[in-house]
Amino acid sequence: MARSVKPHREAGADIAALEASSAADLRRLWADHLGGAPPSTFSARLMRLALAWRIQADRDGGESPAIRRQWQAVMRRRAAGSSAREAVGGLRSPDAQTGTRLMKAWRGETHEVIVLETGVLWQGRTYASLSAVARAMTGTPRNGPKFFGLREGTR
Numbered sequence: 001m002a003r004s005v006k007p008h009r010e011a012g013a014d015i016a017a018l019e020a021s022s023a024a025d026l027r028r029l030w031a032d033h034l035g036g037a038p039p040s041t042f043s044a045r046l047m048r049l050a051l052a053w054r055i056q057a058d059r060d061g062g063e064s065p066a067i068r069r070q071w072q073a074v075m076r077r078r079a080a081g082s083s084a085r086e087a088v089g090g091l092r093s094p095d096a097q098t099g100t101r102l103m104k105a106w107r108g109e110t111h112e113v114i115v116l117e118t119g120v121l122w123q124g125r126t127y128a129s130l131s132a133v134a135r136a137m138t139g140t141p142r143n144g145p146k147f148f149g150l151r152e153g154t155r
Contacts, residue, residue: 015052015055015056018048018051018052019048021044021048022044023043023044023047026038026044026047026048026051027047029047029051030047030050030051033051033054034050034051034054038050074087074088075087096115096130096145096148096150097115098115098116098117099114099115100114100115101113101114101115102114102115102130102148102149102150104137104147104148104149106137106138111123111137113130113133113148115130119132120132120133120144122136122137129144130144130145130147130148130150131143131144131145131147132144134147134148
């Protein structure tokens with residue numbers, strides 16, 4: 001029998017308990033804490049992921065107002081009949097975080113860059129940005145995040 005999960009708004013909400021919850025328990029939790037029923041296409045796994053995200057968002061203060069506005073715009077476009085790809089078009093991907101290792105094939109060679117707190121490491125030298133690395137690598141000004149595949153429009 002599945003353990004009962006504490007309401008996610010209580011201090012000490014237990015994300016791990018979601019794993020032991022049945023699909024019926026997850027649907028009840030969804031209705032109690034998110035309002036309404038989960039989408040009919042959601043599996044127990046997707047309900048667990050969504051509920052765990054909500055627990056963490058509530059604990060950490062939720063998404064920023066800017067992110068909330070972006071999601072609301074995406075939902076409006078989807079409701080108006082846009083495809084998922086069209087609905088998210090124009091949203092920017094987050095920049096690479098400290099410790100991220102990026103690989104780029106350029107002119108027959110594979111280049112590795114590592115994002116540091118103080119810049120970007122490439123071939124033993126620290127650069128101020130991905131754009132500075134892209135410029136050093138290619139010899140021409142480039143949008144670094146786009147060049148390294150972190151933005152739309154890359155080839």
